[in-house]
Amino acid sequence: MLLRNLQPLFSAGKIDIRTHDGSIVAMGAGLAAGDGGVVGFDDAIVFPGLINSHDHLDYNLFPALGNRLYKNYVEWGADIHANNKEVINNVLSIPLDIRVKWGIYKNLLNGITTVVNHGVLLDAGNDIITVYQDCNVLHSVQNEKRWKYKLNHPKANANSFVIHIGEGTDKAAADEIDTLIKWNILKRGLVGVHGIAMNEKQAAAFKALVWCPASNYFLNGRTAAIDKLKQHVKVLFGTDSAVSSPWDLWEHIRLAMQTQMVSGEELYNMITETPAEVWGLGQCGKLAQGYDADIVVARSKDGLGPMGSFLATNPADILLVMHKGCIRLFDASLLPQLAGLVHVESDFTKVSVNGSHKFVYGGLGGLIASAKKFYPGLVFPVEAIG
Protein backbone atom coordinates (compact mmCIF):
# COMPACT_ATOMS: atom_id res chain seq x y z
CA MET A 1 0.00 0.00 0.00
CA LEU A 2 1.15 3.54 -0.67
CA LEU A 3 0.28 6.38 1.72
CA ARG A 4 0.69 9.59 -0.24
CA ASN A 5 1.42 13.24 0.57
CA LEU A 6 2.16 13.16 4.28
CA GLN A 7 3.97 15.73 6.40
CA PRO A 8 6.55 14.14 8.75
CA LEU A 9 7.18 15.88 12.08
CA PHE A 10 10.90 16.52 11.62
CA SER A 11 11.50 17.33 7.96
CA ALA A 12 10.22 20.07 5.71
CA GLY A 13 8.83 18.39 2.59
CA LYS A 14 5.92 16.00 2.25
CA ILE A 15 6.59 12.32 1.63
CA ASP A 16 4.95 9.10 0.49
CA ILE A 17 5.31 5.85 2.47
CA ARG A 18 5.14 2.43 0.89
CA THR A 19 4.34 -0.60 3.05
CA HIS A 20 4.59 -4.28 2.23
CA ASP A 21 4.23 -7.43 4.36
CA GLY A 22 3.92 -5.41 7.55
CA SER A 23 6.98 -3.22 7.02
CA ILE A 24 7.88 0.16 5.59
CA VAL A 25 9.72 -0.59 2.36
CA ALA A 26 10.19 2.91 0.94
CA MET A 27 9.81 6.55 1.97
CA GLY A 28 10.26 9.65 -0.15
CA ALA A 29 8.64 12.20 -2.42
CA GLY A 30 6.72 11.09 -5.50
CA LEU A 31 6.94 7.28 -5.12
CA ALA A 32 5.33 5.28 -7.93
CA ALA A 33 1.94 3.74 -7.14
CA GLY A 34 2.86 0.02 -7.46
CA ASP A 35 0.57 -2.78 -6.20
CA GLY A 36 -1.59 -2.71 -3.11
CA GLY A 37 -3.50 0.52 -3.63
CA VAL A 38 -2.94 4.18 -2.86
CA VAL A 39 -4.41 6.31 -0.09
CA GLY A 40 -3.84 10.03 -0.56
CA PHE A 41 -4.09 12.85 1.96
CA ASP A 42 -4.49 16.60 1.55
CA ASP A 43 -3.30 18.18 4.73
CA ALA A 44 -2.04 15.60 7.18
CA ILE A 45 0.88 14.84 9.49
CA VAL A 46 2.35 11.38 9.92
CA PHE A 47 4.10 9.81 12.90
CA PRO A 48 4.91 6.29 14.11
CA GLY A 49 2.25 4.28 15.96
CA LEU A 50 2.63 5.41 19.56
CA ILE A 51 3.90 3.25 22.43
CA ASN A 52 2.01 3.51 25.72
CA SER A 53 4.36 2.19 28.40
CA HIS A 54 1.80 1.83 31.20
CA ASP A 55 -1.78 0.70 31.23
CA HIS A 56 -3.92 -1.88 33.01
CA LEU A 57 -5.99 -3.01 30.04
CA ASP A 58 -8.64 -4.62 32.22
CA TYR A 59 -9.26 -1.44 34.29
CA ASN A 60 -10.44 0.85 31.50
CA LEU A 61 -14.18 0.39 32.11
CA PHE A 62 -13.85 1.97 35.54
CA PRO A 63 -14.72 5.63 35.88
CA ALA A 64 -11.98 7.70 37.53
CA LEU A 65 -12.15 6.71 41.19
CA GLY A 66 -10.90 9.14 43.79
CA ASN A 67 -12.62 11.15 46.50
CA ARG A 68 -9.77 13.51 47.41
CA LEU A 69 -6.01 13.78 46.98
CA TYR A 70 -3.99 11.01 48.60
CA LYS A 71 -0.56 10.89 50.22
CA ASN A 72 0.17 7.53 48.61
CA TYR A 73 -1.34 4.63 46.69
CA VAL A 74 -2.05 2.53 49.78
CA GLU A 75 -4.30 5.31 51.15
CA TRP A 76 -6.07 5.61 47.76
CA GLY A 77 -6.71 1.86 47.47
CA ALA A 78 -8.19 1.67 50.98
CA ASP A 79 -10.42 4.71 50.38
CA ILE A 80 -11.96 3.62 47.09
CA HIS A 81 -12.57 0.10 48.35
CA ALA A 82 -14.38 1.58 51.36
CA ASN A 83 -16.36 4.28 49.50
CA ASN A 84 -16.75 3.14 45.87
CA LYS A 85 -17.46 -0.52 46.46
CA GLU A 86 -20.65 -0.65 44.38
CA VAL A 87 -19.17 0.71 41.15
CA ILE A 88 -16.06 -1.46 41.60
CA ASN A 89 -18.23 -4.57 41.91
CA ASN A 90 -20.37 -3.53 38.93
CA VAL A 91 -17.34 -3.15 36.67
CA LEU A 92 -15.75 -6.37 37.93
CA SER A 93 -19.00 -8.21 37.05
CA ILE A 94 -18.12 -7.64 33.36
CA PRO A 95 -16.13 -10.61 32.05
CA LEU A 96 -12.38 -10.07 31.83
CA ASP A 97 -12.14 -10.60 28.06
CA ILE A 98 -14.63 -7.78 27.43
CA ARG A 99 -12.80 -5.40 29.76
CA VAL A 100 -9.44 -6.21 28.16
CA LYS A 101 -10.79 -5.78 24.62
CA TRP A 102 -12.13 -2.33 25.47
CA GLY A 103 -8.70 -1.44 26.91
CA ILE A 104 -7.17 -2.37 23.56
CA TYR A 105 -9.69 -0.18 21.69
CA LYS A 106 -9.06 2.72 24.07
CA ASN A 107 -5.43 2.63 23.01
CA LEU A 108 -6.17 2.21 19.29
CA LEU A 109 -8.57 5.17 19.26
CA ASN A 110 -5.68 7.31 20.52
CA GLY A 111 -3.21 6.24 17.82
CA ILE A 112 -1.34 3.81 20.09
CA THR A 113 -0.15 0.65 18.33
CA THR A 114 1.83 -0.85 21.23
CA VAL A 115 0.71 -0.92 24.86
CA VAL A 116 2.63 -2.35 27.79
CA ASN A 117 0.15 -4.08 30.09
CA HIS A 118 0.75 -4.14 33.84
CA GLY A 119 -0.82 -7.07 35.66
CA VAL A 120 -1.29 -10.77 35.24
CA LEU A 121 -0.56 -12.25 31.83
CA LEU A 122 -3.63 -11.64 29.63
CA ASP A 123 -4.87 -13.58 26.66
CA ALA A 124 -5.02 -10.34 24.67
CA GLY A 125 -3.72 -11.24 21.21
CA ASN A 126 -1.77 -8.85 19.02
CA ASP A 127 -4.13 -8.52 16.07
CA ILE A 128 -5.52 -5.02 16.68
CA ILE A 129 -2.47 -3.53 18.35
CA THR A 130 0.58 -5.07 20.03
CA VAL A 131 0.07 -5.89 23.70
CA TYR A 132 3.55 -6.15 25.19
CA GLN A 133 3.68 -8.43 28.23
CA ASP A 134 7.17 -9.88 27.93
CA CYS A 135 8.45 -8.34 31.14
CA ASN A 136 8.48 -9.33 34.81
CA VAL A 137 5.61 -7.52 36.50
CA LEU A 138 5.58 -6.70 40.20
CA HIS A 139 2.69 -4.61 41.46
CA SER A 140 4.44 -2.49 44.08
CA VAL A 141 6.55 -2.73 47.20
CA GLN A 142 3.44 -2.62 49.42
CA ASN A 143 1.03 -4.71 47.32
CA GLU A 144 3.20 -7.46 45.81
CA LYS A 145 3.68 -10.40 48.13
CA ARG A 146 7.24 -11.80 48.28
CA TRP A 147 8.55 -9.19 45.85
CA LYS A 148 12.11 -9.46 47.15
CA TYR A 149 12.13 -13.17 46.40
CA LYS A 150 10.59 -12.70 42.94
CA LEU A 151 12.98 -9.89 42.04
CA ASN A 152 16.00 -11.96 42.98
CA HIS A 153 14.81 -15.35 41.77
CA PRO A 154 17.77 -16.81 39.87
CA LYS A 155 15.52 -18.28 37.17
CA ALA A 156 13.67 -15.04 36.37
CA ASN A 157 14.03 -14.09 32.72
CA ALA A 158 16.48 -11.39 31.77
CA ASN A 159 13.84 -8.86 30.76
CA SER A 160 12.95 -5.79 32.76
CA PHE A 161 11.20 -5.85 36.12
CA VAL A 162 8.36 -3.35 36.04
CA ILE A 163 6.99 -2.02 39.32
CA HIS A 164 4.87 0.90 40.54
CA ILE A 165 7.24 2.86 42.76
CA GLY A 166 7.20 6.09 44.77
CA GLU A 167 3.54 6.75 43.91
CA GLY A 168 2.86 9.32 46.57
CA THR A 169 4.04 12.52 48.18
CA ASP A 170 4.94 11.32 51.69
CA LYS A 171 7.98 9.78 53.34
CA ALA A 172 6.63 6.24 52.87
CA ALA A 173 6.55 6.75 49.10
CA ALA A 174 10.12 8.07 49.10
CA ASP A 175 11.46 5.39 51.45
CA GLU A 176 10.06 2.48 49.44
CA ILE A 177 12.24 3.55 46.49
CA ASP A 178 15.36 3.12 48.67
CA THR A 179 14.04 -0.25 49.86
CA LEU A 180 13.56 -1.46 46.29
CA ILE A 181 17.03 -0.31 45.23
CA LYS A 182 18.62 -1.92 48.32
CA TRP A 183 16.96 -5.27 47.58
CA ASN A 184 17.82 -5.31 43.88
CA ILE A 185 20.68 -7.60 44.77
CA LEU A 186 21.14 -9.08 41.30
CA LYS A 187 20.95 -5.61 39.69
CA ARG A 188 17.89 -6.37 37.60
CA GLY A 189 16.85 -3.83 34.99
CA LEU A 190 14.21 -1.93 36.93
CA VAL A 191 11.50 0.03 35.14
CA GLY A 192 9.72 2.14 37.75
CA VAL A 193 6.23 3.49 37.17
CA HIS A 194 5.26 6.94 38.54
CA GLY A 195 8.26 7.93 40.72
CA ILE A 196 6.45 10.97 42.12
CA ALA A 197 8.63 10.79 45.24
CA MET A 198 11.81 9.88 43.33
CA ASN A 199 15.02 11.94 43.66
CA GLU A 200 17.88 12.19 41.17
CA LYS A 201 20.14 9.78 43.04
CA GLN A 202 17.40 7.13 43.14
CA ALA A 203 16.59 7.66 39.45
CA ALA A 204 20.11 6.60 38.45
CA ALA A 205 19.42 3.09 39.86
CA PHE A 206 16.63 2.49 37.32
CA LYS A 207 16.78 1.35 33.71
CA ALA A 208 13.78 3.57 32.92
CA LEU A 209 10.95 5.51 34.55
CA VAL A 210 7.40 5.57 33.18
CA TRP A 211 5.87 9.02 33.62
CA CYS A 212 2.04 9.10 34.03
CA PRO A 213 1.30 12.76 34.85
CA ALA A 214 -2.48 12.65 34.40
CA SER A 215 -2.87 9.81 36.89
CA ASN A 216 -0.41 11.47 39.30
CA TYR A 217 -2.20 14.83 39.38
CA PHE A 218 -5.57 13.15 39.82
CA LEU A 219 -4.54 10.92 42.73
CA ASN A 220 -1.71 12.82 44.36
CA GLY A 221 -1.86 16.41 43.13
CA ARG A 222 1.77 16.22 42.05
CA THR A 223 3.90 14.43 39.48
CA ALA A 224 7.52 13.27 39.19
CA ALA A 225 10.26 15.92 38.80
CA ILE A 226 10.85 14.86 35.20
CA ASP A 227 12.91 18.00 34.41
CA LYS A 228 15.55 16.74 36.87
CA LEU A 229 15.05 12.98 36.65
CA LYS A 230 15.39 12.92 32.84
CA GLN A 231 19.08 13.73 33.24
CA HIS A 232 19.63 10.45 35.11
CA VAL A 233 17.16 7.93 33.70
CA LYS A 234 15.38 7.16 30.43
CA VAL A 235 11.82 8.45 30.66
CA LEU A 236 8.89 6.70 28.99
CA PHE A 237 5.30 7.93 28.83
CA GLY A 238 2.24 6.07 30.10
CA THR A 239 -1.46 6.76 30.41
CA ASP A 240 -2.28 4.34 33.22
CA SER A 241 -5.90 3.15 33.15
CA ALA A 242 -9.23 4.98 33.26
CA VAL A 243 -9.53 4.31 36.99
CA SER A 244 -7.09 7.18 37.55
CA SER A 245 -6.97 9.21 34.31
CA PRO A 246 -8.94 10.26 31.19
CA TRP A 247 -9.24 7.80 28.30
CA ASP A 248 -7.84 10.43 25.91
CA LEU A 249 -4.03 10.18 25.65
CA TRP A 250 -3.89 13.62 24.02
CA GLU A 251 -5.17 15.29 27.18
CA HIS A 252 -2.26 13.61 28.99
CA ILE A 253 0.15 14.96 26.39
CA ARG A 254 -1.12 18.51 26.80
CA LEU A 255 -0.94 18.21 30.60
CA ALA A 256 2.66 16.99 30.27
CA MET A 257 3.50 20.02 28.12
CA GLN A 258 1.88 22.37 30.65
CA THR A 259 4.34 21.19 33.31
CA GLN A 260 7.08 22.81 31.17
CA MET A 261 9.41 20.00 32.26
CA VAL A 262 9.84 18.59 28.75
CA SER A 263 9.98 19.85 25.18
CA GLY A 264 7.60 18.57 22.51
CA GLU A 265 10.42 16.56 20.97
CA GLU A 266 11.37 14.99 24.31
CA LEU A 267 7.76 13.99 24.90
CA TYR A 268 7.54 12.56 21.37
CA ASN A 269 10.62 10.43 22.08
CA MET A 270 9.02 9.14 25.31
CA ILE A 271 6.17 7.57 23.30
CA THR A 272 8.16 6.37 20.28
CA GLU A 273 11.88 5.65 20.04
CA THR A 274 12.84 5.46 23.73
CA PRO A 275 10.21 2.85 24.71
CA ALA A 276 10.97 0.84 21.56
CA GLU A 277 14.57 0.61 22.78
CA VAL A 278 13.85 0.02 26.49
CA TRP A 279 11.24 -2.71 25.88
CA GLY A 280 13.30 -4.26 23.07
CA LEU A 281 10.53 -3.94 20.50
CA GLY A 282 12.84 -4.28 17.52
CA GLN A 283 12.15 -2.25 14.38
CA CYS A 284 9.42 -0.18 15.97
CA GLY A 285 8.78 3.40 17.15
CA LYS A 286 10.22 5.10 14.09
CA LEU A 287 9.23 5.83 10.49
CA ALA A 288 12.10 4.44 8.44
CA GLN A 289 12.71 1.90 5.74
CA GLY A 290 12.80 -1.62 7.23
CA TYR A 291 10.77 -0.61 10.28
CA ASP A 292 7.35 -2.01 11.17
CA ALA A 293 4.48 -0.34 9.33
CA ASP A 294 2.99 1.06 12.56
CA ILE A 295 1.81 4.39 11.19
CA VAL A 296 -0.59 7.13 12.32
CA VAL A 297 -1.91 9.91 10.07
CA ALA A 298 -3.68 12.90 11.65
CA ARG A 299 -5.08 16.22 10.49
CA SER A 300 -2.67 19.16 10.30
CA LYS A 301 -3.74 22.22 12.24
CA ASP A 302 -3.56 25.57 10.50
CA GLY A 303 -0.54 27.62 11.46
CA LEU A 304 0.80 25.22 14.07
CA GLY A 305 3.46 23.41 12.04
CA PRO A 306 4.02 19.65 12.20
CA MET A 307 5.07 19.39 15.88
CA GLY A 308 2.41 21.90 16.96
CA SER A 309 -0.19 19.88 15.08
CA PHE A 310 1.02 16.68 16.73
CA LEU A 311 0.74 18.18 20.22
CA ALA A 312 -2.73 19.59 19.42
CA THR A 313 -4.10 16.28 18.11
CA ASN A 314 -7.37 14.87 19.44
CA PRO A 315 -8.77 11.39 18.79
CA ALA A 316 -11.23 12.99 16.34
CA ASP A 317 -8.25 14.25 14.25
CA ILE A 318 -6.80 10.79 13.65
CA LEU A 319 -7.32 9.86 10.01
CA LEU A 320 -5.64 6.48 9.84
CA VAL A 321 -3.97 3.95 12.13
CA MET A 322 -1.96 1.16 10.58
CA HIS A 323 -0.58 -1.70 12.72
CA LYS A 324 2.04 -4.00 11.15
CA GLY A 325 0.81 -2.96 7.71
CA CYS A 326 -2.89 -3.57 8.44
CA ILE A 327 -5.37 -0.70 8.64
CA ARG A 328 -7.07 -0.80 12.04
CA LEU A 329 -8.83 2.59 12.09
CA PHE A 330 -9.69 5.16 9.45
CA ASP A 331 -11.69 8.35 9.21
CA ALA A 332 -14.99 8.21 7.30
CA SER A 333 -13.61 10.80 4.84
CA LEU A 334 -11.27 8.08 3.51
CA LEU A 335 -14.08 5.64 2.78
CA PRO A 336 -14.17 6.31 -0.99
CA GLN A 337 -10.43 5.53 -1.22
CA LEU A 338 -10.47 2.53 1.12
CA ALA A 339 -13.70 0.86 0.04
CA GLY A 340 -11.84 -1.27 -2.52
CA LEU A 341 -8.79 -1.92 -0.33
CA VAL A 342 -10.28 -3.29 2.92
CA HIS A 343 -13.45 -5.25 3.75
CA VAL A 344 -15.35 -2.37 5.29
CA GLU A 345 -18.70 -4.13 5.74
CA SER A 346 -17.45 -7.36 7.28
CA ASP A 347 -14.33 -6.21 9.15
CA PHE A 348 -15.06 -2.73 10.50
CA THR A 349 -17.47 -0.97 12.87
CA LYS A 350 -18.48 2.65 12.29
CA VAL A 351 -18.23 4.73 15.45
CA SER A 352 -18.61 8.34 16.47
CA VAL A 353 -15.68 9.81 18.44
CA ASN A 354 -16.44 13.30 19.72
CA GLY A 355 -18.73 13.80 16.72
CA SER A 356 -16.19 12.54 14.16
CA HIS A 357 -16.94 9.29 12.33
CA LYS A 358 -14.33 6.52 12.22
CA PHE A 359 -14.24 2.96 11.00
CA VAL A 360 -12.61 0.68 13.56
CA TYR A 361 -11.45 -2.88 12.92
CA GLY A 362 -13.52 -5.61 14.62
CA GLY A 363 -16.80 -5.74 16.48
CA LEU A 364 -16.58 -2.71 18.72
CA GLY A 365 -20.37 -2.14 18.59
CA GLY A 366 -21.07 -5.67 19.82
CA LEU A 367 -18.41 -5.29 22.50
CA ILE A 368 -20.05 -2.13 23.88
CA ALA A 369 -23.48 -3.79 23.86
CA SER A 370 -22.12 -6.88 25.66
CA ALA A 371 -20.45 -4.79 28.35
CA LYS A 372 -23.67 -2.82 28.97
CA LYS A 373 -25.62 -6.04 29.47
CA PHE A 374 -23.53 -6.67 32.56
CA TYR A 375 -23.49 -3.05 33.74
CA PRO A 376 -26.09 -0.82 32.06
CA GLY A 377 -24.69 2.29 33.77
CA LEU A 378 -21.45 2.20 31.73
CA VAL A 379 -20.53 5.30 29.77
CA PHE A 380 -18.28 4.92 26.70
CA PRO A 381 -16.48 7.80 24.96
CA VAL A 382 -17.46 6.36 21.57
CA GLU A 383 -20.77 5.27 20.13
CA ALA A 384 -21.38 2.67 17.42
CA ILE A 385 -23.47 4.04 14.55
CA GLY A 386 -24.98 2.85 11.29
Ligand SMILES: [Zn+2]
Ligand atom coordinates in the same frame (compact mmCIF):
# COMPACT_ATOMS: atom_id res chain seq x y z
ZN1 LIG B 1 -0.56 1.41 37.17
